[in-house]
Each structure stands twice: as C-alpha cells, then as structure tokens.
Amino acid sequence: MNKQSDTATDDTPKEVTRKVSVAIIGAGTAGQNAFRQASKIKDDVVIINEGFWTTTCIAVGCMPSKLLIAAADRAHDANHSAEFGIHATAQIDGKRVMERVRDERSHFASYIKKQVDSWPDHKKIDGRALINEQGLIEVNDELIAAEQIIVATGSSPFIPDGWADKLGDTMLTSDSVFELEDLPKTMAVVGAGAIGLELAQAFTRLGVEVTLLNRAKQVAGLKDDDINNKAMDCLSHELTMHLGSEITDVGTTADGGNKSAFIRYEDSAGESQQWHGEYVLVATGRRNNIKQLGVENLGVELDDKNRPKNLSKKTGQIGDLNVYIVGDANANIPLLHVASDEGYSAGSMVCENTEAAYIRPPATPFSIVFCSPQIVNVGMSLPEIQKDSELEFVIGSVSFDNQGRSRVMGVNCGLLHIYGCKKTDRILGASMVGPDAEYIGHILATAITNDLSIKDMLDTPFYHPTILEGLRTALRDVQYKMEISFQSLDTQKDSS
Numbered sequence: 001m002n003k004q005s006d007t008a009t010d011d012t013p014k015e016v017t018r019k020v021s022v023a024i025i026g027a028g029t030a031g032q033n034a035f036r037q038a039s040k041i042k043d044d045v046v047i048i049n050e051g052f053w054t055t056t057c058i059a060v061g062c063m064p065s066k067l068l069i070a071a072a073d074r075a076h077d078a079n080h081s082a083e084f085g086i087h088a089t090a091q092i093d094g095k096r097v098m099e100r101v102r103d104e105r106s107h108f109a110s111y112i113k114k115q116v117d118s119w120p121d122h123k124k125i126d127g128r129a130l131i132n133e134q135g136l137i138e139v140n141d142e143l144i145a146a147e148q149i150i151v152a153t154g155s156s157p158f159i160p161d162g163w164a165d166k167l168g169d170t171m172l173t174s175d176s177v178f179e180l181e182d183l184p185k186t187m188a189v190v191g192a193g194a195i196g197l198e199l200a201q202a203f204t205r206l207g208v209e210v211t212l213l214n215r216a217k218q219v220a221g222l223k224d225d226d227i228n229n230k231a232m233d234c235l236s237h238e239l240t241m242h243l244g245s246e247i248t249d250v251g252t253t254a255d256g257g258n259k260s261a262f263i264r265y266e267d268s269a270g271e272s273q274q275w276h277g278e279y280v281l282v283a284t285g286r287r288n289n290i291k292q293l294g295v296e297n298l299g300v301e302l303d304d305k306n307r308p309k310n311l312s313k314k315t316g317q318i319g320d321l322n323v324y325i326v327g328d329a330n331a332n333i334p335l336l337h338v339a340s341d342e343g344y345s346a347g348s349m350v351c352e353n354t355e356a357a358y359i360r361p362p363a364t365p366f367s368i369v370f371c372s373p374q375i376v377n378v379g380m381s382l383p384e385i386q387k388d389s390e391l392e393f394v395i396g397s398v399s400f401d402n403q404g405r406s407r408v409m410g411v412n413c414g415l416l417h418i419y420g421c422k423k424t425d426r427i428l429g430a431s432m433v434g435p436d437a438e439y440i441g442h443i444l445a446t447a448i449t450n451d452l453s454i455k456d457m458l459d460t461p462f463y464h465p466t467i468l469e470g471l472r473t474a475l476r477d478v479q480y481k482m483e484i485s486f487q488s489l490d491t492q493k494d495s496s
C-alpha cells in the first residue's frame with residue numbers, strides 16, 4: 001500500500017523494516033478474526049495492537065456489562081417476589097459483586113489470551129500504529145509496507161467537550177466503571193442508549209441510587225413511538241429517568257472534604273434542576289477510532305462523521321482500494337456479531353482464495369438491549385419502511401401486559417410490533433420491548449434472513465404456555481390486517 005514504494009523522505013527517515021502481504025491494525029474481535037482467516041492462506045501477515053490483546057467485548061463491553069446485569073437480576077428477583085408470597089431482602093455485597101464481574105471477565109479473557117499466545121511472536125506488534133503520508137505503517141521502531149491493510153481499530157467512549165476536566169475522577173465511562181472496587185451510593189448516568197440503560201438499571205437493582213438523564217425523550221434510540229412509549233413506561237417502574245433533559249453544566253464540589261459531582265440541567269418542562277452525587281457515568285455514545293490513524297493517506301475519504309466513504313458493507317473494502325475497515329472502526333453497525341463477521345470476511349477477501357474464503361452477506365439488522373424488559377429491533381425500522389412509498393405494510397401488534405406465560409412469570413410489561421409486507425407476506429422488520437425479547441428477536445431475524453413468509457412462521461408449532469406465543473399473536477394480527485382469509489383468527493386468543 002506504500003504510495004511511493006519504500007523510498008524514505010525527510011519525514012520518514014527510516015527504511016522499511018518489513019514488507020508484508022497483509023497488515024491488520026487492531027486486535028479486537030474484528031482484527032483477530034481477520035488475522036485468523038488471512039493466516040490460513042498467507043504466511044506474511046502481521047497484526048498490530050495498542051493496549052489489551054483481549055477485546056473490547058471482554059474487557060470493557062458486552063461481557064462485564066452482562067455480568068453486572070446478572071448480579072443485578074438476582075438481587076431484583078430476591079427483592080421483588082412478594083407478589084408470589086415470597087418475602088426477602090437481598091444483602092448486597094458490593095465488593096463481591098464487582099469482584100465476580102472481574103473474575104469472570106478474566107475467565108473469558110483467558111481463552112482469548114491462549115489463542116493470541118499461540119500466534120508467532122514475530123507476527124504480533126504491541127504498539128500504536130499510524131499510517132504515514134507514504135501509506136506506510138509506523139509502529140514503535142518499525143516501518144511496515146503492506147500490500148493490503150485491514151483497519152479494525154474499534155471505537156471509544158465519546159465524552160462531551162470539557163466534561164473530563166470538570167468532573168475529574170468523579171467521571172466514569174464504560175472503560176472505567178467495571179474497575180470500581182465497590183458499589184457507590186449514588187450515580188447519575190447520562191445517555192439512555194444501550195450502555196446507559198443497561199448499566200443504569202443494573203446499578204439501580206444493586207441498590208445504587210441512580211438518576212438517568214437523556215437529551216431526547218427516547219430510550220435505546222427506539223424509532224417506533226408506541227414501542228418507545230411502552231419502553232419508557234415499563235422501565236420507569238424501577239428507574240428514575242429524566243428524559244428530554246438538556247444538560248447545561250457539570251462539575252464537582254467539595255463538601256467538608258468530600259468531593260461530589262453535580263449536573264445542572266433543564267428538565268423536559270424547561271425548569272432548571274440540579275443533581276448531586278458520587279459519580280457521573282457518561283454513556284453519550286461511542287466514536288470510531290479512526291481520526292488520527294491516517295487512513296486518508298491510503299486514499300480513504302471520511303465523511304463529516306468520520307465514517308469511511310465507499311464502504312462495502314459485505315467485506316469492509318473501501319471502493320477498489322486494498323484497504324478494509326471493519327468492526328466498530330467503520331461506524332456502520334457497532335455490534336459484536338457484525339465486527340466478527342466483517343473481520344472474517346475481510347480476512348477471507350485478502351486471501352484471494354475463493355475456496356477458503358467465505359464472504360457472509362451483510363447481516364439482517366438486529367440489536368438487543370439487555371435491560372428488563374429487553375428491547376429488540378430487527379430488520380427495517382418503521383421510519384425506513386414509511387419512507388419507501390413502494391412498500392405497502394401493516395403493523396401486527398401484541399401487548400405482553402396480559403399475555404399468558406408473561407403474567408405467570410410476573411414479567412408482563414411489553415409490546416411487539418411486526419411490520420408485515422402486504423405484497424409479499426414477508427416480515428420487513430419488528431420492534432419490541434418485553435419479556436424473552438432476545439429469543440423472539442432471533443426467531444424474527446431467522447425469518448427475515450431466510451425469507452420465510454408469515455404463513456411459514458404460523459405453520460411452525462408454538463408450544464403452550466410460552467412467552468413466544470405472543471409472537472404468534474402478533475403474526476396472526478399481521479395476517480388479519482392483510483385480510484388473508486385463511487388465517488383470520490381471533491388475534492386475542494393467545495392471552496389464555
């Protein structure tokens with residue numbers, strides 16, 4: 001990829017230290033998959049990584065957050081079983097809670113470590129890579145010329161300007177929160193996206209006094225107003241949320257030697273409010289790690305949001321350049337399974353070996369937020385469908401407020417919308433808040449990916465009594481609204 005071969009200039013005083021077929025920058029999920037796949041065919045592959053060689057998912061992402069949620073759900077169940085005639089008060093050992101999060105994280109990390117340790121040392125470089133004006137990779141004392149480059153540098157928490165200085169050590173992000181030795185007494189969480197919702201609810205369930213603030217009157221970025229309203233309703237039973245709040249200032253005060261954080265904000269009614277407490281967890285989004293990398297020197301153009309232009313969503317290739325940008329680094333869909341698939345596909349592509357290479361089609365859009373009740377989106381969103389004047393669609397709906405098994409389990413709050421295509425009898429997309437949403441989401445993703453018709457879905461058995469019977473009710477509602485005669489059943493029957 002070196003634009004001027006390996007001729008040194010004044011700016012690049014060193015000579016090229018190695019020439020490789022493939023260089024991978026970033027050894028998270030996407031980079032590791034790319035490395036494994038490319039190494040099946042090519043021997044001269046190098047992988048460069050700064051920081052931990054596990055993955056964001058294991059170190060500070062999916063796994064520690066789910067471990068915290070698991071502890072929180074145990075506490076919640078213990079504290080909220082009175083309706084079943086069971087009375088208990090959970091004794092929460094905050095230190096042990098945080099210890100288990102880290103112990104289990106180490107367990108998961110050990111598998112990755114074993115794998116990375118098995119790679120030859122000369123193929124791994126520990127350090128921050130920079131692509132220089134000649135398109136060469138500078139890292140430590142090395143200058144690397146690579147024929148193909150896979151960028152898999154992930155993303156980092158976005159912190160609004162000035163907040164880090166103003167909040168100092170009262171500020172937490174997902175990079176630091178799992179290092180807490182003990183549970184705090186109070187915490188504000190800013191941002192009601194996936195990270196904010198999951199962590200705000202988990203800490204609440206663990207006895208922390210949490211206040212969740214979000215700019216928009218929206219949770220988890222939900223784009224279907226009915227589902228958003230229902231999610232706010234279900235979550236507000238246990239979570240203190242100030243949605244539609246505009247933060248005007250943040251900072252710290254010293255109260256008798258004790259430092260505490262404050263947030264000044266205008267609430268949704270325009271009233272000035274102030275919050276005081278121990279920590280502010282900033283969950284205001286993530287940004288791809290690409291800005292200072294120098295991908296522009298490879299011919300990659302970035303848009304105003306630092307997203308690469310001409311990105312192939314299938315392979316991560318940028319136009320016809322020998323550059324691939326995969327995982328969170330391309331800011332397309334910052335989710336684990338996408339990073340994994342994109343890394344695999346890019347690793348296959350650089351092999352130029354069609355037999356060993358398998359290029360997965362871009363995944364059906366699918367996301368789960370692991371709050372309770374869970375929030376799931378699959379396929380096209382409602383605004384995307386509404387924008388396409390060609391699509392004739394109906395919305396099949398089911399409430400989980402009275403759904404049989406949900407009520408039995410005491411988890412009966414939720415709503416599912418399925419967007420059905422009238423012309424094709426196919427599912428265009430769905431949005432849900434409710435119990436077992438992760439499983440319902442997987443079934444819907446399977447149906448969309450494999451082009452199953454709604455009739456196919458309804459010809460599949462649904463066991464009784466399950467929460468999944470709610471899915472059948474919504475599918476029947478789609479058919480009913482499509483006016484398909486052979487299945488115009490009473491859509492409310494499933495609640496028994």
Ligand SMILES: Cc1cc2nc3c(=O)[nH]c(=O)nc-3n(C[C@H](O)[C@H](O)[C@H](O)COP(=O)(O)OP(=O)(O)OC[C@H]3O[C@@H](n4cnc5c(N)ncnc54)[C@H](O)[C@@H]3O)c2cc1C
Nearest residue numbers: 026028029030050056061062129153154327328334335336
């Ligand atoms: C709190 C939290 C919870 C999450 N929960 C979920 C979940 O439940 N489900 C889900 O699907 N997704 C979840 N995600 C998202 C998921 O973790 C990411 O989408 C995924 O880990 C991205 O993988 P990646 O390979 O693109 O990047 P990473 O794993 O971040 O790897 C990038 C690597 O590149 C390195 N790097 C960066 N710049 C350079 C450079 N210049 N030189 C060398 N190395 C560099 C970094 O240090 C890092 O090691 C969560 C994220 C967070 C933060």
Ligand SMILES: NC(=O)c1ccc[n+]([C@@H]2O[C@H](COP(=O)([O-])OP(=O)(O)OC[C@H]3O[C@@H](n4cnc5c(N)ncnc54)[C@H](O)[C@@H]3O)[C@@H](O)[C@H]2O)c1
Nearest residue numbers: 191192193194195196214215283284285286334368369370
């Ligand atoms: N379960 C999962 O799959 C999972 C879990 C966690 C994270 N993730 C991934 O990580 C990404 C980042 O998550 P996230 O929750 O940080 O980002 P996000 O973009 O999903 O949500 C950020 C939220 O912060 C709000 N916000 C931004 N600036 C604000 C401000 N100044 N004041 C008040 N509110 C403000 C936004 O309105 C938004 O609701 C997600 O998009 C997702 O891809 C996934």
